[in-house]
Amino acid sequence: MILNVSNLYKTYIRRGEEFNAVDNVEFFAWSGDFSVIYGESGSGKSTLLSLLSGINRPSKGSVIFNGADFANLSDDAVSAVRNEKIGYIPQEAVFLPHFTVLENILLPKALRDGEKIEVRSIADVTDVDIASALETLGIAHLVHEMPAELSGGELKRAAIARALVNKPEVVIADEPTSNLDETNAKIVFDLLAELAHSGTSVIVATHDPRGFRYGDRIYTMHKGRLLPSAESDFGGL
Amino acid sequence: MNKTDLNLIIENYLRNPFRSFGLSLLIALLASVLLVGGLLSFSLSKGLNRLSSRLGADVIVIPQGSEINDQTVLLQGDSKYAYLPQGSLEFIRGLDGVEIATPQYFLTTLSSSCCDQKVLIIGFEPASDFVIQPWIHEVLTDKLPKGAIVVGSDISVGEKRTVRFFDHEYPVAATLEPVGNKLDQAVFVDVATLADIREAAKAKGVIFLHQDVKSEGSDSPIYSSVLIKLRAGADIERLSREIHTRFDGVQIRTRKDLFSGLEKSANFLQIVVWSIVALFLMIAVAAIVISFSLSTRERRREYALLRIVGYARKRLRTLVLGESLLVSAVGTYIGLLLSSVAFFTFKIWIGEHVNVPFIVPGNAEIAAVYAVVVLLLHSVGPLAVYGVANKVSKIDAYAALREVEH
Structure with a gap:
């Protein structure tokens, strides 16, 4: 088990009253899993993903990554895990x-290796998997552009490439196909499925029903609670 | 801090050149006033100390009612014509409590071959002098040769080591260490050589009016000033009363009187200088804090992104502090370069216009001033933005991203 989440809460104060954006969530992920979390806007799925990636700290409960409880790790250590093991x-x-877009994509790698961010040419990218992912995502020809020159969909795909650059053990994607047309959405899901197939644990929060067919485990998030597929209305999709 | 951080810091500096260079220029101004202030402060302090150690006399008697001012004549070496009443030296020497009294004579030439300006000639009496000869002995171990002169540090003597007055060449026996005032442009001679110079002047048709007119028909010479060293326990007030009772038209100044005025001037200058430094410091700190606060607010998305890809909170803080350090460093070096050129180019002009003794400090002291300015100004930026950097390090990346979403 790569990720073990239990009794997880994230509580906020809204108009003077407490509410649980994440409410007593239990969640497990294994290498090679493709987990899909469905939920309406405001259901708490983005908050949950931020807790799983260590960006946000839970109010209660634990997130155990590869046997290490985030709560017991320093911010430096959690940040290092996020950089090296988690693609968000x-x-x-x-x-x-x-x-440039390429420099942005390589940012996690530069950070991990303590190298300069600036890259002159795509030829500097020696990693075949990354070059291949850029081709698959259809953005290889755009990598020398500045981010402002790309469309929302192209940026989304570049963000996906960036999350993969350090070959993470877990990929956590929050609405990865928003802003994408059907063809590109399929490309993205196919790529994530391929990652899962190669042993990466993939966790996707989405509105997109197309994602359900890729999921090994389907969950529904409703008012902060995470329901497994058997208990959800969407389990049969 | 590694190459990634450095890359981000430099890029962020360059991408907003107006803001970055604007802040750096402010720091450059601060560096300039701090450096010049520090050097001025050292120079004034050194000038006062040197002069104090050289004055030697406890009491100085000078003419009153003339344009002569105690500080300008005796300390600044300015040269207006006025002389003490005849017989005053002999009277003073006879007073109770006087250990030594020595006269000095001032003459001013028109420009000589040595200088572009008037040269003050100070004559001393070798037998009684206890002020000038100790200075001379610092650079000349032997007795001053007959007919030779000693010059202040600003007087150029050329390869021949002579100075020309009224068509006569006078050999220069030694050049004195700087004092920091117009005495550095003075020539020191014994009374015999002074008489030669006066004769040479007469031969050229130049007459030193007061000196010659007043001394006519009298065996008793007149002097520009009398410097007195007192015995231990001597009553200065009584001495002063006795001189005033005997002679009209004299002023009596103690060493303390003379230096208190100078110290007041020097202190005032220092207050002005350090007030300007404080003002610039406040402006620079305020500008840096405001600018970084606005900038970090605009860049919340970027900081959120850095958190997502694995930047730790401490590292985010380092990034902000690093940017402020770069702003400070660029400004510091620009400021030091420009102000150094200005100060060392115009140091003589500054020395002449501050109206108090002024000696540029030695290399070690200058290096110390530079080191302090560099250390202080490198810390101004980071200290000013420490609060902002802390705030950035505590950024809620998730919330920052959601702000973007909605």
Whole structure:
């Protein structure tokens, strides 16, 4: 088991009252799993993914990654895990505006290796898997552009490539197919499925029903609670 | 900090050149005033100390009612014509409590071959002098040769090591260490050589009016000033009363009087300088804090992204501090370069216009001032933005991303 989440809560105060954005969640993920979490906007799935990736700290409960409880690790250690072992794809594609798309994609690698971010040419990218992912995602020809010159869909695909650059053990994707047309959405799901097939644990939060057919485990998130497929309305999809 | 951080810091500096260079220029101004302030401060302090150690006399008697001012004549070496009443030296020597009294004579030439400006000639009496000869002995171990002169540090003597007055060449026996005022442009001679110079002047038709007119028909010479060393326990007030009772038109200044005025001037200058430094420091700190606060607010998405890809909170703080350090460092070196050129180019002009003794400090002291300025200004940026950097390090990346989403 790569990820073991138990009794997880994230509590916020809204208009003076407490509410649980994540409410007593139990979740497990294994290498090679493709988990799909479905939920409406505001159901708490983005909050859950932020807790799974260590970006956010839970109010209660534990997130155990490869046997290490995030709660017992320093911020440095959790950040290092996130850099090296977790590929996080946020819902909104955010980029450093003054670096090229390729430099942004290679940012986690530069950070891991302590290298300069600047890259002159795609030929500098010696990693065959990354070059192949860029081709698969259809953005290889755009990598020398600046982020502002790309469409929302192209940026989304670049953000996916960035999440894969350090060959993470877990990929956590928040609405990876938003802003994508049907063809590109399929490309993205196919790529994530291929990753899962090669042993990466993939966790996707999505509205997109097309994602269900890729999932080994399907969950529904509703008002902060995570329900397994057998208990959800979408389990049969 | 590794190459990734450095790369981000430099890129962020360059991508907003107006903001970055604007802040650096502010730091450059601060560096300039701090460096010049520090050097001025050292120079004034050194000038006062050197002069104090050289003055030697406890009491100085000078003419009153003339344009002569105690500080400008005796300390600054300015040269207006006025002389003490005849017989004053002999009277003073006879007073109770006076250990030694020595006269000095001031003459001013028109420009000589040595200088572009008037040269002050100070004559001393070798037998009684206890002020000038100790200075001379610092650079000349032997007795001053007959007819030779000693010059202040600013007087150029050329390869021949002579100075020309009224068509006569006078050999220069030694050049004194700088004092930091117009005495550095003075020539020191014994009374015999002074008489030669006066004769040479007469031969050229130049007459030193007061000196010659007043001394006519009298065996008793007149002097520009009398410097007194007192015996231990001597009553200065009584001495002063006795001189005033005997002679009209004299001023009596103690060493303390003379230096208190100078110290006041020097202190005032220092207050002005350090007030300007404080003002610039406040402006620079405020500008840096405001600018970084606004900038980090605009860049919340970027910081959130860095958190997502694995930046630890400490490292985010380092990034912000690093940017402020770069702003400070660029400004510091620009400021030091420009102000160094200005200060060392115009140091003589500054020395002449501050109106208090001014000696540029030695290399070790200059290096110390530079080191302090560099250390202080490199820390200004990081200290100013420490709060902002801490705030950035605590950024809620998840919330920052959601702000973007909605």
